[in-house]
Amino acid sequence: MTVLPYPLLTASLLLMWMTLNSFSIGHFILGAIIATVASWAMAALRPAKPRLRKWYLLPKLLGIVLYDIVRSNIAVVGIILTGRTRTRRSGFMTIHIELKDTTALALLSVILTSTPGTAWLEYNSSDGTLLMHVLDLVEEQEWTDLVKNRYERLLMEIFE
Amino acid sequence: MNEAFNLPFWAEIVVSAFVLLGASLALIGTIGLARLPTFFERLHAPTLGTSWGTGAMVMASMIFFTVTSGRPVFHEILIGIFVTVTTPVTLMLLAQSTLHRERAEGNPDVPASISKTPAADSDPKEA
Numbered sequence: 001m002t003v004l005p006y007p008l009l010t011a012s013l014l015l016m017w018m019t020l021n022s023f024s025i026g027h028f029i030l031g032a033i034i035a036t037v038a039s040w041a042m043a044a045l046r047p048a049k050p051r052l053r054k055w056y057l058l059p060k061l062l063g064i065v066l067y068d069i070v071r072s073n074i075a076v077v078g079i080i081l082t083g084r085t086r087t088r089r090s091g092f093m094t095i096h097i098e099l100k101d102t103t104a105l106a107l108l109s110v111i112l113t114s115t116p117g118t119a120w121l122e123y124n125s126s127d128g129t130l131l132m133h134v135l136d137l138v139e140e141q142e143w144t145d146l147v148k149n150r151y152e153r154l155l156m157e158i159f160e
Numbered sequence: 161m162n163e164a165f166n167l168p169f170w171a172e173i174v175v176s177a178f179v180l181l182g183a184s185l186a187l188i189g190t191i192g193l194a195r196l197p198t199f200f201e202r203l204h205a206p207t208l209g210t211s212w213g214t215g216a217m218v219m220a221s222m223i224f225f226t227v228t229s230g231r232p233v234f235h236e237i238l239i240g241i242f243v244t245v246t247t248p249v250t251l252m253l254l255a256q257s258t259l260h261r262e263r264a265e266g267n268p269d270v271p272a273s274i275s276k277t278p279a280a281d282s283d284p285k286e287a
Contacts, residue, residue, distance in 0.1 A: 076204060
């Protein structure tokens with residue numbers, strides 16, 4: 001057993017400890033001890049360790065997602081306030097997802113659910129089918145392109 | 161509340177703008193929750209509050225306390241991170257239980273199960 005089985009987790013926990021308390025030597029030592037013990041506890045659970053192949057693409061993904069969330073917030077606010085239920089068509093759609101890495105899939109589900117207008121409903125891991133619900137399903141192909149080209153490709157580059 | 165008086169004018173404007181934005185998004189989300197006709201459409205409305213509704217409030221709080229205390233305060237960002245990361249859990253639970261119920265009732269508007277487990281084969285539509 002290595003001293004630090006999850007260095008990134010330990011570092012994040014230490015950073016979180018210090019932001020919640022204060023940036024001082026005392027809290028650095030206390031936080032480091034707690035973070036190390038917590039990462040041992042994590043190691044005891046033996047989760048699959050995600051591999052970040054191109055971690056430098058993560059800020060790009062974050063930027064894209066934050067921008068898309070702003071855009072879809074505006075779109076959904078428009079739908080709710082104008083109440084145009086006649087012309088709008090919401091519906092279910094299925095997408096074939098090629099991602100296999102569980103961490104990448106988890107990230108994709110966070111992206112899709114935190115974007116107003118899209119909701120991740122069901123995922124079948126054996127054939128990679130994803131069932132989602134879209135509030136404004138004007139062009140199904142557009143949504144497929146959004147998920148496949150905008151998010152999935154980048155996630156694949158980062159994780160696989 | 162003496163801290164509030166030390167706030168410069170520009171910060172007052174920025175903080176109130178973010179608070180108003182966050183509050184409006186949460187309000188519009190709840191209006192949507194009340195007004196949208198079907199369950200799956202209503203599922204989208206509260207995400208306004210959990211995405212930029214929370215985001216704007218967190219920004220306002222970070223700016224306010226950074227300006228008034230004179231040192232960078234950013235631990236609020238953890239609220240944003242944890243709200244975002246945990247939203248899918250509740251949303252999927254709600255969605256999947258509703259999908260299950262609608263399928264069991266044989267509602268034709270709901271798509272058939274995409275998983276090939278034996279339980280899914282007992283879909284009343286196919287019977």
